[in-house]
Amino acid sequence: MQNYAITERGKLILVMFVVLFIVLPSVVIVAWIATRDLAPKEPDDGSNGAIQDDIDPAASKQDSDDTPDPAVTQPRSDESGAIPPGTSNDDLPVFNLEAGIMTFLFIPESQTTLDENIVSKIGEFLSSPQNTGDSIIAVNIPHLPDNDTEILTNTLIDALESHEVPLSYIVFNIYQPNPNAHEFEITIFFQ
Numbered sequence: 001m002q003n004y005a006i007t008e009r010g011k012l013i014l015v016m017f018v019v020l021f022i023v024l025p026s027v028v029i030v031a032w033i034a035t036r037d038l039a040p041k042e043p044d045d046g047s048n049g050a051i052q053d054d055i056d057p058a059a060s061k062q063d064s065d066d067t068p069d070p071a072v073t074q075p076r077s078d079e080s081g082a083i084p085p086g087t088s089n090d091d092l093p094v095f096n097l098e099a100g101i102m103t104f105l106f107i108p109e110s111q112t113t114l115d116e117n118i119v120s121k122i123g124e125f126l127s128s129p130q131n132t133g134d135s136i137i138a139v140n141i142p143h144l145p146d147n148d149t150e151i152l153t154n155t156l157i158d159a160l161e162s163h164e165v166p167l168s169y170i171v172f173n174i175y176q177p178n179p180n181a182h183e184f185e186i187t188i189f190f191q
Contacts, residue, residue, distance in 0.1 A: 034138075034171055034191075093121050100130025100190040105183050106141075108148035112155065119159045122188070126163050130190040137170050140187040142177035156186070 006014070093104035102125045104118050114122075139156055141149070153172060160170055171191070177184055 035173065093118055095121055095125065097124065097128050098130075100125070100128035101187065102189070103185055103187045106152055106155075106186050107183050108144060108151065109182060112151055114155055114159050119162065122159050123163050125188060126165065128190065132190075135169070136191040137165060138173055138189055138191045139170065140173045140175055140185075140189075142181075142184040143174050144177075144184070152186075156188075 093102055095102050102121060104114075104121075106114075137160065141152055141156075143149075144152065156172075157167060157170060161167065
């Protein structure tokens with residue numbers, strides 16, 4: 001009976017095989033599953049191109065005349081997630097309990113923790129009807145340098161864990177911010 005030994009080259013090839021054919025596809029599948037529910041849903045178009053729904057046109061005109069509730073509206077951010085200049089911190093956090101969404105600003109240059117108002121609002125956010133027993137809390141954060149990302153994620157984890165949210169229920173989604181931005185929008189919602 002012959003004894004065979006795996007050489008260093010064989011070990012390297014085995015590790016590359018595992019990474020390429022097992023780990024990498026698993027990461028891609030998990031990322032796809034985590035983000036597939038985040039895609040905006042488009043209205044169902046009729047065959048003639050008109051949007052068909054059951055909303056009464058008179059009722060929708062009446063609703064459009066109403067001014068939006070500032071506590072429920074979304075902040076005026078662009079697709080990069082940066083809050084435009086002129087938006088004050090007094091307008092934030094934006095909070096919608098029914099939809100289960102909360103948005104606030106984070107300034108890495110001057111913040112290492114969240115203020116008590118935001119931590120308190122996170123507690124209210126967790127009482128949303130969207131928070132079911134198996135809900136995952138998704139957090140959209142900007143792509144920042146490693147130091148700033150570590151500070152931001154640790155701060156958010158600490159705030160959520162202070163309200164007894166286990167780490168296993170928190171998922172971070174990273175977006176590409178405007179390169180000139182100094183203030184970044186953080187959005188928390190339920191998946």
